[in-house]
Each structure stands twice: as structure tokens, then as C-alpha cells.
Amino acid sequence: MQGNDFVQSVMCRRGVTCFSCHDVHGTDNYAQLRKPGDQLCLDCHGPLSLNGPRTGTIEEHTHHKEGSAGSSCIACHMPQIETTIADVKVRAHTFAFITPAMTDKYKIPNPGTTCHSDKTTAWAAESLQHWPERSPWRVE
Numbered sequence: 001m002q003g004n005d006f007v008q009s010v011m012c013r014r015g016v017t018c019f020s021c022h023d024v025h026g027t028d029n030y031a032q033l034r035k036p037g038d039q040l041c042l043d044c045h046g047p048l049s050l051n052g053p054r055t056g057t058i059e060e061h062t063h064h065k066e067g068s069a070g071s072s073c074i075a076c077h078m079p080q081i082e083t084t085i086a087d088v089k090v091r092a093h094t095f096a097f098i099t100p101a102m103t104d105k106y107k108i109p110n111p112g113t114t115c116h117s118d119k120t121t122a123w124a125a126e127s128l129q130h131w132p133e134r135s136p137w138r139v140e
């Protein structure tokens with residue numbers, strides 16, 4: 001499942017592999033990650049990195065306070081939406097941001113309203129239109 005996801009991602013096309021993030025010989029971290037999730041991303045994705053995000057700080061990218069649940073890379077880019085057995089869900093490995101419109105159209109949960117469960121997809125879509133570093137059509 002993770003493999004079928006990952007081949008769709010830009011990271012796969014650029015030569016990142018499963019073992020860029022996981023160590024198959026085992027580590028003390030969840031899912032045999034080389035480092036715990038969000039720390040791992042920052043190895044290749046610091047602020048102003050050529051790989052993105054292209055903002056001066058992580059906070060400008062995530063629009064949430066650094067260190068908070070809302071600024072977790074994997075919360076937004078790896079939501080737990082992949083169904084395995086019964087109701088067990090694992091993390092998406094396309095690394096794509098699921099937009100509120102995709103929730104409306106295809107019923108895929110988007111991280112915005114999964115976290116802010118008291119809010120509507122219209123609220124989430126509206127909020128994203130005010131993120132200045134985003135082309136509005138990308139996050140529609």
C-alpha cells in the first residue's frame with residue numbers, strides 16, 4: 001500500500017527511497033524510522049530549502065505555532081487515511097496535501113477538518129485562500 005502511494009509522489013521521482021526514511025535493519029522509532037517523523041522531514045526540508053518549503057520559517061509554511069500539533073509535517077502530508085484491515089488506518093505515502101474540495105468530491109478526509117472537527121470544508125477552503133504563499137487554485 002505504501003509502495004503504491006509512494007510511486008505517485010515527486011519524492012519518488014527525485015530518487016528518495018523507502019530507506020531514505022526507514023531503516024529496515026530496525027531502529028527504536030515507530031515504523032523503523034531513521035528519526036521520529038517530523039525531525040526526519042527537516043533533514044531535507046528546512047526553511048528556504050531548495051526542496052521546499054520556500055518560506056523563511058516553518059511557521060510561515062504551516063500557519064501554526066512551531067511544535068504544535070498543527071505544525072506537524074506528517075499530520076498534513078501523511079494523514080491516516082489508508083484503510084488496511086477492518087478499520088485500521090495507516091498513513092498516506094503520496095505526501096500530497098488533501099484539499100477540502102477533495103473531501104467534498106471524493107469523500108477523502110482532509111487534515112484541516114479532521115483536526116478542526118467542529119468546522120466545515122467550506123471554512124477550510126476559505127482559510128486556505130488566505131495563505132499568501134499558496135496559489136489559490138492549487139489548494140482549492
Ligand code: HEC
Nearest residue numbers: 002003006016017018020021022030031037074090091093
Ligand atoms: C519521506 C519519508 C518516508 C518515505 C520515503 C517512506 N516512508 Fe513510510 N513512513 C514515514 C513516516 C514518517 C511514517 C510514520 C509516521 C508516524 O505515524 O509516526 C511511516 C510509516 C510507515 C509504515 C507504518 C504504517 C503506517 O503507514 O503508519 C510502513 C509499513 C511504511 N511507512 C512503509 C514504507 C514503504 C514500504 C516505503 C517505500 C515504498 C515508505 N514507507 C517510504 C515516512 C516515509
Ligand code: HEC
Nearest residue numbers: 010011014016020037040041043044045051073074077095
Ligand atoms: C532524503 C531527503 C528527504 C526526506 C527525508 C524527505 N524529503 Fe520530501 N522531498 C525531497 C526531495 C528531493 C523532494 C523533491 C523536491 C523537488 O524536486 O522539487 C521532496 C519533495 C517533497 C514534497 C513536495 C511534493 C510535491 O508534490 O511537490 C513534499 C510535500 C514533501 N517532500 C514532504 C516530505 C515530508 C512530509 C517528509 C517527512 C516525512 C519528507 N518530505 C522527507 C527529499 C526528502
Ligand code: HEC
Nearest residue numbers: 041045051052053054058062070071072073076097138139
Ligand atoms: C497545516 C498544514 C501543513 C503542515 C503542518 C505542513 N504543510 Fe507542507 N504544505 C501544505 C500545503 C497546503 C502545501 C501546498 C500543497 C500543494 O500545492 O498541492 C504544502 C506544500 C509543501 C511542500 C511543497 C513545496 C511548497 O512549498 O509548495 C513541501 C516540500 C512541504 N509542504 C513540506 C512540509 C514539511 C517539511 C512540513 C513540516 C515541517 C510541512 N510541510 C508541514 C500544508 C502543510
